[in-house]
Amino acid sequence: MAASAATHKERQFLAVIGDEDSVTGLLLAGIGHVTDGPDAQRNFLVVDSKTETSEIERAFQSFTQDRKDIAVVLINQHVAERIRHSVDAFAEPFPAVLEIPSKDHPYDPEKDSVLKRVRRLFGE
Amino acid sequence: MSGAVGREPVFPTRQSLGLMKSKLKGAETGHSLLKRKSEALTKRFREITRRIDEAKQKMGRVMQIAAFSLAEVSYAVGGDIGYQIQESAKQARFRVRAKHENVSGVLLPQFESYTQEGVNDFGLTGLGKGGQQIQRCRETYARAVETLVELASLQTAFLILDEVIKVVNRRVNAIEHVIIPRTENTIKYINSELDELDREEFYRLKKVSNKKQRDTAAADAEILAARQQAEEKPRNGTPEEPEAPDVLGEQEDTDVIF
Numbered sequence A: 001m002a003a004s005a006a007t008h009k010e011r012q013f014l015a016v017i018g019d020e021d022s023v024t025g026l027l028l029a030g031i032g033h034v035t036d037g038p039d040a041q042r043n044f045l046v047v048d049s050k051t052e053t054s055e056i057e058r059a060f061q062s063f064t065q066d067r068k069d070i071a072v073v074l075i076n077q078h079v080a081e082r083i084r085h086s087v088d089a090f091a092e093p094f095p096a097v098l099e100i101p102s103k104d105h106p107y108d109p110e111k112d113s114v115l116k117r118v119r120r121l122f123g124e
Numbered sequence B: 001m002s003g004a005v006g007r008e009p010v011f012p013t014r015q016s017l018g019l020m021k022s023k024l025k026g027a028e029t030g031h032s033l034l035k036r037k038s039e040a041l042t043k044r045f046r047e048i049t050r051r052i053d054e055a056k057q058k059m060g061r062v063m064q065i066a067a068f069s070l071a072e073v074s075y076a077v078g079g080d081i082g083y084q085i086q087e088s089a090k091q092a093r094f095r096v097r098a099k100h101e102n103v104s105g106v107l108l109p110q111f112e113s114y115t116q117e118g119v120n121d122f123g124l125t126g127l128g129k130g131g132q133q134i135q136r137c138r139e140t141y142a143r144a145v146e147t148l149v150e151l152a153s154l155q156t157a158f159l160i161l162d163e164v165i166k167v168v169n170r171r172v173n174a175i176e177h178v179i180i181p182r183t184e185n186t187i188k189y190i191n192s193e194l195d196e197l198d199r200e201e202f203y204r205l206k207k208v209s210n211k212k213q214r215d216t217a218a219a220d221a222e223i224l225a226a227r228q229q230a231e232e233k234p235r236n237g238t239p240e241e242p243e244a245p246d247v248l249g250e251q252e253d254t255d256v257i258f
Helices: A001-006 A020-031 A053-066 A075-081 A084-089 A113-121 B014-077 B082-088 B133-233
Strands: A013-018 A045-046 A072-078 A096-100 B095-101 B106-115
Touching: A013 A020, A013 A053, A013 B095, A013 B133, A020 A045, A020 A072, A020 B014, A020 B082, A020 B133, A045 A053, A045 B082, A053 A072, A053 A075, A053 A084, A072 A075, A072 B095, A072 B133, A075 A084, A075 A096, A084 A113, A096 A113, A096 B133, A113 B014, A113 B133, B014 B095, B014 B133, B095 B133, B106 B133
Parallel strands: A013 A045, A013 A072, A072 A096
Antiparallel strands: B095 B106
């Protein structure tokens, strides 16, 4: 716990994995960030029907494990559905993984990994 | 129950009895404190879960409005601006910082959003047409992201609290069902052993005093007999010249008891 207290001070960005509309909107809000240097990394990934699941997986891993400057990972629910096992397996408090609805896919609270835990705790 | 938990490996002495008693007292104090901590955390936890539920519903609405305003933008601009925006994003304007909130010794992070001034990657976006819609869309999305950040901090607090409550409850249960019965068992054991020692000691003392009494009685009887004999001798018959005792001999005088 002490280690995380020291590290999450530097976490100041949001990351997003989602379809084009969600990413565009969130970028308009100003969350987009590209790191300097030769190995420039974007903190967003646009997923469409042609995107490989392995690529989503890789982006998710990089946002949650490798990068230490991301505080919140936003992921479209239908994208999260494709890598459900990774999302469910990720139980660290940092970064917070948040499933968001997209334009074409209405939000389904039954699938959310956190809400599932909430429901289970209250025995519903 | 008490048989299953066993007892601590101690020697049944008064010292360890004192130790065990203070240990039991400490365990009871700790138990009540931890219980209270767990209750405070659980109260907080329930509040957070309720707020998560609400925030998720709110998020659904907010995102819907935001998506609608984005649709307005693409209608006004008359084309896809997604690619342009993805390419022009360089520096994050919208950032978060983490603050801490202390709930009964547990640090809960709280994200707070702020905007980095002077960073605007989309100055030229929508220059031709649809600039107003884009501006509105940005504001809508900024509000949506604020909701999302709020939700994210709730969710993080939820995960941390969940973990901490589990640990605390495990400790409470361990103290309640293992440490306290075990210590009580040990105290009972030490007490019974000490009682046993007491009884043994009492029995031994009784034996010793019995033997002493017997010995004294025998000695008394002997002396009495000796005295009677001494009295009887001068009475019957002529008093003989008592043989001069051999003072220097080996035989010793009997002790004179008055």
